[in-house]
Amino acid sequence: MNLKRVSLLAPCLLLVTFCTSQAQFEAPLITSISSRATTSLNGPWQIIVDPYETGYYDYRFQPRADGYFKNSKPKSPSDLIEYDFDSSQQLNVPGDWNTQDDKLLFYEGTVWYKRSFDYVTKPGRRLFVYFGAANYLADVYLNGQKLGRHEGGFTPFDFEITTLVREKNNFLIVKVDNKRRRDAVPTLNTDWWNYGGLTRSVTLIEVPNTFIQDYFLQLKKGSLDEVSGWIKLSGAIGKQVVSVEIPEASIKQTITTDAAGYAPIAFKAKLHLWSPQDPKLYEVIVATGDNSVVDRIGFRTIEARGTDILLNGKPIFLRGVCIHEEAPVRGGRAFSEEDARILLAWAKDLGCNFVRLAHYPHNENMIRMADAMGIMVWSEIPVYWTIMWDDPATFANAKNQLSEVITRDKNRASVILWSVANETPVGDARNKFLVGLIDQARSLDPTRLLTAANERRYLDPNTQLVDDPLGEHLDVLGCNEYVGWYDGLPEKADHLTWKVNLNKPLVISEFGGDALFGLHGDKNVRWTEEYQKNLYEHQLAMLRKVPSLRGMSPWILMDFRSPRRPLPRIQDFYNRRD
Numbered sequence: 001m002n003l004k005r006v007s008l009l010a011p012c013l014l015l016v017t018f019c020t021s022q023a024q025f026e027a028p029l030i031t032s033i034s035s036r037a038t039t040s041l042n043g044p045w046q047i048i049v050d051p052y053e054t055g056y057y058d059y060r061f062q063p064r065a066d067g068y069f070k071n072s073k074p075k076s077p078s079d080l081i082e083y084d085f086d087s088s089q090q091l092n093v094p095g096d097w098n099t100q101d102d103k104l105l106f107y108e109g110t111v112w113y114k115r116s117f118d119y120v121t122k123p124g125r126r127l128f129v130y131f132g133a134a135n136y137l138a139d140v141y142l143n144g145q146k147l148g149r150h151e152g153g154f155t156p157f158d159f160e161i162t163t164l165v166r167e168k169n170n171f172l173i174v175k176v177d178n179k180r181r182r183d184a185v186p187t188l189n190t191d192w193w194n195y196g197g198l199t200r201s202v203t204l205i206e207v208p209n210t211f212i213q214d215y216f217l218q219l220k221k222g223s224l225d226e227v228s229g230w231i232k233l234s235g236a237i238g239k240q241v242v243s244v245e246i247p248e249a250s251i252k253q254t255i256t257t258d259a260a261g262y263a264p265i266a267f268k269a270k271l272h273l274w275s276p277q278d279p280k281l282y283e284v285i286v287a288t289g290d291n292s293v294v295d296r297i298g299f300r301t302i303e304a305r306g307t308d309i310l311l312n313g314k315p316i317f318l319r320g321v322c323i324h325e326e327a328p329v330r331g332g333r334a335f336s337e338e339d340a341r342i343l344l345a346w347a348k349d350l351g352c353n354f355v356r357l358a359h360y361p362h363n364e365n366m367i368r369m370a371d372a373m374g375i376m377v378w379s380e381i382p383v384y385w386t387i388m389w390d391d392p393a394t395f396a397n398a399k400n401q402l403s404e405v406i407t408r409d410k411n412r413a414s415v416i417l418w419s420v421a422n423e424t425p426v427g428d429a430r431n432k433f434l435v436g437l438i439d440q441a442r443s444l445d446p447t448r449l450l451t452a453a454n455e456r457r458y459l460d461p462n463t464q465l466v467d468d469p470l471g472e473h474l475d476v477l478g479c480n481e482y483v484g485w486y487d488g489l490p491e492k493a494d495h496l497t498w499k500v501n502l503n504k505p506l507v508i509s510e511f512g513g514d515a516l517f518g519l520h521g522d523k524n525v526r527w528t529e530e531y532q533k534n535l536y537e538h539q540l541a542m543l544r545k546v547p548s549l550r551g552m553s554p555w556i557l558m559d560f561r562s563p564r565r566p567l568p569r570i571q572d573f574y575n576r577r578d
């Protein structure tokens with residue numbers, strides 16, 4: 001080969017490689033997508049179940065250049081192509097695959113999703129594809145080109161596809177893999193169903209070249225009349241003028257960003273405060289050039305002082321219940337506004353002003369519904385049980401999931417607590433890992449309280465001690481206990497005293513016992529409603545005596561599927577602790 005030609009070609013090849021590298025499609029998260037110009041890609045998608053990942057790896061287990069993401073078709077009858085999306089099965093998006101096809105109930109592995117669309121982007125506009133969530137690992141391709149990869153099953157991600165989209169026959173292909181991994185977040189072992197798939201909406205977002213990518217507008221910590229935060233533009237060329245308007249409160253502020261499109265903002269505002277009794281939301285309009293976002297934001301403060309939790313400066317008690325993201329009525333992963341309305345209405349019927357959304361970020365409908373219904377929320381990431389505390393990649397993953405949920409929900413008044421972990425074993429590596437997450441949460445959101453659901457221990461047979469060293473770094477101490485279920489019989493609660501080593505509010509974030517709906521018997525017989533009722537009576541009598549108790553969320557609002565629960569006729573793969 002002519003070497004001169006090679007050296008001339010090399011920069012061009014590099015340029016081509018650069019132009020089509022994944023980095024150009026990676027995009028910072030766009031927030032408040034419900035008030036953007038969007039096109040839904042929900043509905044039926046073609047799918048290929050691929051347990052051996054044949055569409056990704058060749059027979060030497062090397063990534064294939066001609067994987068399923070190419071959506072190849074035979075060009076002549078002699079061509080060998082061993083897959084075909086268009087004649088394959090369909091599944092609905094959003095939705096887990098497990099409950100849409102009996103064969104997939106226990107499936108853990110790869111499923112390829114494909115959806116075609118036409119799209120005409122107006123000149124001067126940019127286009128993004130936004131995924132509400134994909135459980136767990138998603139590799140995303142448009143028209144055969146890789147856009148990127150996202151890890152984490154419960155948080156949103158997006159890619160910019162402006163340069164790749166064409167007017168006709170775009171094909172968007174996503175490889176979704178829900179294999180559990182020891183180093184993942186969550187890890188191999190949980191107590192919930194590993195629902196796989198494109199479990200939340202997929203949306204195209206069209207915006208002008210310069211647009212409002214994100215903003216943070218909340219009452220400043222401790223202030224009832226000062227809003228403070230920031231605005232972030234994408235695609236800003238030089239300084240830009242941005243306005244923030246709250247028409248109902250006659251507020252209009254104008255600020256100028258720096259050259260990178262960022263501007264801090266602070267202004268005095270006399271606002272009707274958000275609370276469970278009166279969940280007031282204001283229309284807030286953020287605008288720049290020809291782009292505006294109209295959000296509905298509630299304003300309130302949340303603080304911890306001594307053992308009290310203060311909402312708008314006044315002590316509150318969190319009357320809660322835990323909820324898994326399990327769809328009411330139809331089962332499977334919940335995702336819709338209707339699912340959220342039903343679940344939260346049930347919580348309200350029980351007298352709740354608070355819900356713990358266990359054990360991972362729930363869909364945005366849930367949070368927005370809680371805003372509208374006046375229910376305070378504990379939001380959590382799946383740092384659950386036995387994470388690989390020493391692995392920097394695991395930490396980076398957890399930190400990223402935390403950052404994504406905070407980015408998505410930081411303007412929601414209902415969210416009062418970020419929880420960084422559930423029932424994790426005390427130890428140096430774990431403490432360091434979790435303190436790292438707490439620092440990250442505080443740096444992204446200085447307004448909310450930090451918590452975690454910790455375990456407790458026996459100081460002596462009659463004394464429960466809450467003294468997890470993580471407590472020092474938290475604002476609210478969360479604690480799970482199963483006295484009367486995993487820990488003795490219900491009556492055991494009668495002679496237990498609680499000691500807490502820190503002068504901070506305590507929330508009993510889980511307690512309870514299982515019962516099969518409709519199963520009756522003596523109160524000493526496990527799984528009966530009578531056992532469960534008796535357990536709650538003893539629990540409540542005990543908890544009433546805990547001086548720093550400022551909230552509780554029994555386990556759990558609704559039965560949920562779990563592979564850890566095989567007992568025939570009683571559990572049948574459901575955790576029955578509702």
Ligand code: GCB
Pocket residue numbers: 191359422423480510555575577
């Ligand atoms: C717990 C866990 C929760 C389980 C529950 C149970 O402590 O935090 O995820 O589902 O107990 O039912 O055992």
